[in-house]
Amino acid sequence: MGLDLLTIGQRPKGRTALAARWIVGYVDGRHKLLEQAEIVFEDDRVIHVGGPFDGPVVRRLDLGDVLVSPGFVDLDALSDLDTTLLTVENGPGWATGRVWPQSYVDRGPYEMYTPDELAFQKRYAFAQLLRHGITTALPIASLFYREWGETTAEFEAAAEAAADLGLRVWLGPAYRSGGMVCTAPGVLEPRFDEARGLRGLADAIDFASRIGGSHGGLVQAMLAPDRVETCTLELLKRTMAASRDMGLPVRLHMAQGKMERRTVQALHGTTGPQWLARHGLLNDRLIAPHAVEAEPEDLALYAQHNVTIAHCPLVYARDGEMLRSVRRCLDMGITIGMGTDTAPADMVLNMAVALMMGRAAEGNDRGLTSAEVFNAATIGGADALKRPDLGRLQAGSKADMAIFDMADSYFAPRIDPVQSLIFGASGRVTKAVFVDGRLSMRDGQVAGMDMAAARQQAQSQFDRLLLRYPERSWGQPTLGTMFPATYP
Numbered sequence: 001m002g003l004d005l006l007t008i009g010q011r012p013k014g015r016t017a018l019a020a021r022w023i024v025g026y027v028d029g030r031h032k033l034l035e036q037a038e039i040v041f042e043d044d045r046v047i048h049v050g051g052p053f054d055g056p057v058v059r060r061l062d063l064g065d066v067l068v069s070p071g072f073v074d075l076d077a078l079s080d081l082d083t084t085l086l087t088v089e090n091g092p093g094w095a096t097g098r099v100w101p102q103s104y105v106d107r108g109p110y111e112m113y114t115p116d117e118l119a120f121q122k123r124y125a126f127a128q129l130l131r132h133g134i135t136t137a138l139p140i141a142s143l144f145y146r147e148w149g150e151t152t153a154e155f156e157a158a159a160e161a162a163a164d165l166g167l168r169v170w171l172g173p174a175y176r177s178g179g180m181v182c183t184a185p186g187v188l189e190p191r192f193d194e195a196r197g198l199r200g201l202a203d204a205i206d207f208a209s210r211i212g213g214s215h216g217g218l219v220q221a222m223l224a225p226d227r228v229e230t231c232t233l234e235l236l237k238r239t240m241a242a243s244r245d246m247g248l249p250v251r252l253h254m255a256q257g258k259m260e261r262r263t264v265q266a267l268h269g270t271t272g273p274q275w276l277a278r279h280g281l282l283n284d285r286l287i288a289p290h291a292v293e294a295e296p297e298d299l300a301l302y303a304q305h306n307v308t309i310a311h312c313p314l315v316y317a318r319d320g321e322m323l324r325s326v327r328r329c330l331d332m333g334i335t336i337g338m339g340t341d342t343a344p345a346d347m348v349l350n351m352a353v354a355l356m357m358g359r360a361a362e363g364n365d366r367g368l369t370s371a372e373v374f375n376a377a378t379i380g381g382a383d384a385l386k387r388p389d390l391g392r393l394q395a396g397s398k399a400d401m402a403i404f405d406m407a408d409s410y411f412a413p414r415i416d417p418v419q420s421l422i423f424g425a426s427g428r429v430t431k432a433v434f435v436d437g438r439l440s441m442r443d444g445q446v447a448g449m450d451m452a453a454a455r456q457q458a459q460s461q462f463d464r465l466l467l468r469y470p471e472r473s474w475g476q477p478t479l480g481t482m483f484p485a486t487y488p
Contacts, residue, residue, distance in 0.1 A: 003439065015058050016057065019060065020068045021066060023393065040053045044437040045437070066431065072136075094182040123165065132346045138170045140251075150174045156207075165447065217436075221248055227254070255293045273307075277305070283305055288308065288309055290309070290339075292322065308334075311323055327368060337384045349425050352425035404429050
């Protein structure tokens with residue numbers, strides 16, 4: 001494919017021209033499919049997209065029958081080992097380790113991973129993102145197995161991992177004022193410790209002031225209050241004030257589930273989005289996964305205040321849920337970005353599910369188009385981060401690219417390459433990824449990682465965590481009871 005001439009993990013010196021059967025360029029304010037085209041980059045920037053480049057280059061590589069695409073932007077990128085997979089066919093959450101039981105709270109919650117394990121799982125997750133064509137990520141992890149929130153130490157390790165692997169990230173440790181506790185079967189109560197939440201915010205602000213713009217700009221900062229039902233009003237007010245003063249995006253999970261909806265109604269007499277709007281806390285820096293429980297008035301508020309929805313269709317479709325509807329949100333002018341939020345971190349599969357569920361929500365093929373889901377995975381995420389140099393390929397944009405093998409034997413017959421990619425529903429045809437002009441992934445390998453060995457380590461780490469599930473589930477059931485095999 002020509003890329004064998006480059007060194008994985010390094011940025012090639014001098015101008016590099018990549019010739020490809022197809023390139024998704026950005027022309028006159030929109031994506032445009034260019035056939036038999038070239039993209040030329042130097043250092044971290046694209047300098048040409050279009051027909052044959054007539055300027056001098058150090059190297060010209062013919063990639064053949066591939067699609068060169070802007071790298072995907074993942075606004076809700078899983079950065080731990082996915083425990084949600086345990087509950088796809090096993091529930092409810094309070095009985096399967098997704099809510100702390102009172103007995104676990106009484107004994108004192110504790111960290112179920114060591115610092116080294118936390119660092120490893122982020123590095124492993126970052127590698128998986130690159131393998132699926134994701135070049136920009138906002139990591140997300142579960143707090144169910146944590147003592148309380150995330151720590152700045154683990155995110156300093158995450159920054160190092162992103163720099164080592166060559167992944168563009170927005171980082172910020174998750175913090176919260178409270179959490180849900182199961183006090184009886186099916187009975188969930190919120191418990192709050194506002195002082196602890198404010199200490200978490202202070203740590204996050206300090207981290208952001210130190211980490212933002214580091215590693216040549218590859219690492220940026222965000223603020224990540226956990227979930228709307230676990231935050232007090234004071235914590236959110238101070239978060240939004242810091243976001244305004246420091247120019248940081250805020251990601252807050254909201255309108256994402258029935259438990260949240262009931263809890264926020266009981267606490268504040270309304271929905272999460274309406275509660276924030278009442279206090280002037282909705283703004284264009286806010287990224288709000290997942291909106292599957294959003295009411296029409298909630299969506300109207302998102303549109304009014306330019307809130308971005310991080311759409312994560314796969315993780316919800318597994319449970320028979322969907323955003324109703326992406327079509328309505330787009331017609332209202334709401335920015336839609338995409339998130340994977342599960343394993344595999346496959347943005348192509350997410351686009352396929354988004355297309356299917358978007359059409360199912362409307363009951364016809366006008367529910368969503370391939371172009372709209374591709375835009376969400378690229379332009380939508382970049383716009384949420386206010387980065388017009390990401391999510392598109394044009395002169396002056398960052399050299400963040402994903403290269404897909406359109407000659408893969410499973411793609412037959414092939415039609416339009418973008419549609420074929422989405423209809424094929426697998427990011428495993430990602431052949432290479434460039435981030436900031438660096439070859440970060442080629443043929444499934446990333447610099448400095450033995451992926452086969454890392455896969456074994458991840459499984460062993462997950463299995464050790466699983467052994468601790470009974471003590472943090474109501475009634476301490478056996479693992480076999482919580483997670484029975486598909487067939488006995």
